[in-house]
Amino acid sequence: MLLYIVRRVVSAISVVIVTLVVSFALFFLAPTDPAGVICGARCTPERLADIRASLDLDRPPVEQIGLYMKGIVVGRDYSAGGVTRHCSAPCLGYSYTLSQPVTTLIAQALPITLSIIVGGATIYFWVGVLSGTIAAQRRASPLDRITVSTSLLVNSVPYFVVALLVALYATFLPTSEYHPFLKNPFLWASGLLAAWLTLGLTNAASYTRYSRASMIEALGQDFIRTARSKGISERRVVYRHGVRAALTPVVTILGLDIAYQLTNALFTESIFGLPGIGVLTLRAFRLYDLPVLMGGVLVGAVVLVLMNLIVDVAYTFLDPRVRLG
């Protein structure tokens, strides 16, 4: 088990490194000159050269990647216009548009995004599993039909439209703002409530259908018939024997979904005014702030790889038949 996890972590790290190198190549070798963008309209050749030197853009690309990697491990110094700024490890570069190390920016934005995603996921997972189970249990009844068609309806409305409607109409919800969890958990929760509900209820539609399908399959299994033949209550048959079997595939989807939710987070963050990773990356894109963009890509890759790892390890707890050596 431990060996398996170590092996998976090693392969996860290599995936992240490859992502890093590829995106580095794509961004930094692009025809647009980042130094020119930073330099602006009233650019002098000296200033341009100074910026290029400070960003190490005058060095060969391979060396640039090497310096970037080294910065992640030991930190790095940037000097521009005679001022030297230290960027301590893990250094992901320095944002000239915000005058802050990228690591600091991410450290501020990531908790916001993660809070939104994890809170939303908790809502949509449980709401989805519960309503999917209820629908599967009463398959083909009017309640089941209503559940399925409602979930299809919710699914066919674009996510940002729902988010906008909530922002416009659900004014009774507490104002959206971010307070760190550790400072005041109550303010943290109430500030994120609107975002959670939007994310939670729209995605619950998909999870209702996943769970319903998975549950219908589980309830048709032979071991459910065995459970009924034991003389235990129907509720116990469905919620203990059925849900336990139906949950595994849904949890797999959830793990990967959480990673992809980083994309949706952009809408949630912009509409509810929460300065998370999505907002940070979009802003960096508009201003061509390459180090920040790279940081965003890196966070995305790390989260995706990490969630994959968590899903695989969780599987060994969910399904005793999966034994790892």
Add this chain to the structure above:
Amino acid sequence: MIPSDRGDSVTEQTSRAPETVVRRPRLRGAHEEAYLEVSDLKVQFPTADGAVYAVAGLSYSLPLRRTLAIVGESGSGKSVSSMAVLGLHDARTARISGSIKVGGKQVVGMSERDLRNYRGADAAMIFQDPQSSLHPYFTVGNQIIESYRAHTSASKRKAKERAIDMLGRVGIPNPRRRVDNYPHEFSGGMRQRAMIAMALVNDPKLLIADEPTTALDVTVQAQILDLIAEMQRDVGSAVVFITHDLGVVAEIADDILVMYAGNAVEYGPVDKILGQPQHPYTWGLLESIPALTGEPQPLHPIPGSPPSLLAVPSGCAFHPRCEFRSVVPDDLCVTLHPDLLPRTADQSRATRCHLRDPDRIFQAEILPRLP
């Protein structure tokens, strides 16, 4: 990933020497009271193409300590009727009429609460495939404990002791360790033993075994049959044994009920039915058993296939496949549904057939063909 099957099956064979329980069919006492009494049982499923009678007026009775084998092809209604005995049909999809009395309790129309108390306590079931019939995510012990605690007020610790005891009784080696295993860590035969332990944990007086050896290795089949017979002696239950294997029937059954198209076509003590069968369908079943000795012979399947229950043939349901139809005068087989009646002086057995002299036809035409 791969369960260690090999080590398990070795211990399994050594721990229980393959004793052969020599079992002579018990003769039924004249006033032996039936524990299970099924009369005019009908199970109907409404479908888009009309109602399907999976069981159409089945009647039989079974006293304690006796084994009834129900034999028939797929779709003959043997499993459906037995599921009805346990009250396992979904009331929304199945319409059940007639009467099923188990120890005096009427199962047809029983309330959900009474059914819960009845299932697993008075009557229990062993299913065909122990691989899919045990829950893969719960330990074997947990599943037995759940059955026990559903019907007793035993503490968790007591229930676990009971589970360990049951696993030992069904011949699982080292039950104290095995009780915490998951089903996938058991071999096929051990899984079926665990299934039997689970079914018998509450000492049910009625045990229904639905093809319990079909999914097992031939070498393990005999052991499981022995085990069921042994447990039956211990608990003193009535056993309904569903199978399509006539070899198994000869070994374990006291009575035999041959089903075709949702109804009994022949019913009586096993030595009589297998020794001197009177229904052409039973003859066909016997003929279709491949000979294991002598010159290799071509197989003799019954021609045709079981009827669709949506369009059961008129008269005798077996008539399209029956080679003796022409012997019966007036096309009776096509026009008149025969009753299940004694065809000879022997009142202990009954046959659903219009043939006047089945014993003579069997002796003259069928017996020489049998291997």
